[in-house]
Amino acid sequence: MKVIKSCCILLLIMVMLCFTGCWNYRELDGLSMVSGFAVDKGEQGHKYHLTFELLNLAENKSVAEQLESDGDTIFDAVRNAIEKTQKKLFFSDCNIIVINQDIASEGIAPLLDWITRDTELRLTIKPIISKEKTAGEILRPKPVTDTLQSFEISKALQLSSVHLSKSPKVELYEAVDMLGGDDTSLILPAIKVTESNRGKTTELDGTAVFKKDKLVGYLDSDESKFLLFLKNQISDSLFLTNLDSKDKNVALEIISSQTKVTPVILNGSVMMNIKIETQAAFAEDQTAKDYLTEDGIKEVEKSADATMQAGVSDLIKKVQKEYKSDIFGFGASISRSMPDWWKKNKSSWDKSFPSLKYTISVDMKITNTATAKTIVKVGD
Secondary structure, eight states: OHHHHHHHHHHHHHHHHHHHSOOOHHHHTTEEEEEEEEEEEOSTTOSEEEEEEEEEEOSSOEEEEEEEEEESSHHHHHHHHHHHHTSEEEOTTOOEEEEEHHHHHHOSHHHHHHHHHOSSSOTTOEEEEEOSSOSHHHHSOOTTOOSOHHHHHHHHHHHIIIIIOSSOOOOHHHHHHHHHOSSSOOEEEEEEEEEETTEEEEEEEEEEEEETTEEEEEEOHHHHHHHHHHTTOOSSEEEEEEEEETTEEEEEEEEEEEEEEEEEEETTEEEEEEEEEEEEEEEEEOSSSOOOSHHHHHHHHHHHHHHHHHHHHHHHHHIIIIIOOOTTOHHHHHHHHOHHHHHHHGGGHHHHGGGOEEEEEEEEEEEEEOSOSSOOOOOO
8 A cells, every 4th residue: 555655646746847847745735636536416406426535645644535525517526625625636647437327327428528628637547337326435445455446446447357357448538439439339347346254345347338328237247258259358368168067167268369240241231240269278177077188178169169159149139139239349340341331321220230130150279278187186
């Protein structure tokens, strides 16, 4: 915690020196660095209620604290927070913005518009949807960790996108691009508070799905992984396939994955050909059979192909039926490959997408083994 705070202080001082050339501790004492903030519906007749996670800079120490304020607009709530704390809020190192799901259901565009217009907030800030009753609950201190919640969440998003593939990592500029286009619908990571014997903590919990700028539902962690395969955002993750029984899996470590989506015209209608090519290695075998043979590896590859194909197909069907929102970017693939067709038909894409036909082919290759070459046996 001390190291993180020290780095934050050093970074802030360097930024300040770039603008003024001279700052003293008394001036720094009048600043609060915002590491993250949450947006909820307002109280007492106000439209918005903001919760800020702050790192206050004092003469010889740094103090983490929270600040809450209300306002009729986001700007108004920020101004009221400054009046309450009597310190300037410094947003340039803000990591995340947690958004109440009720606000997201009503439309997220006005909120993202304010963020993009604020000159201090970076376009790499990460929006995230809270599944809790309030977004502020996500930023409240948790006994499991003594670090700033916003730093913990930002770190978890990076870990999830690279290794766990439980939720997408979307930065502000990417969210704005998805909202502004007509060929790919917006997705954002979702987060919740969980209970354990050690107390409360936060946990990434799948994907928030939008239609236009309104939240319409969620994908769970497993569905989110298949979504990331489709969107070519898997770089290092585990993939489970079942061969012998429901509770015994073979775990594969994904080394690389490439998904190619090709639109074609069939009988006058567009359809998508989806081809997923993946390289993997054995990570863990929970079964009693030795699959580390030539025939065994082929059997695992066949099972993994079927698991991937079924998972991706079930995901597409669910999104088409329940959400009717092209979160896969199929429209973008058509726009690139068949611009003339897209120009004529993009206005009706919302109606066409739910009945869009597709084919899926999967080629999972196990290139090496990360497990032992022999099965560890227990003696009599």
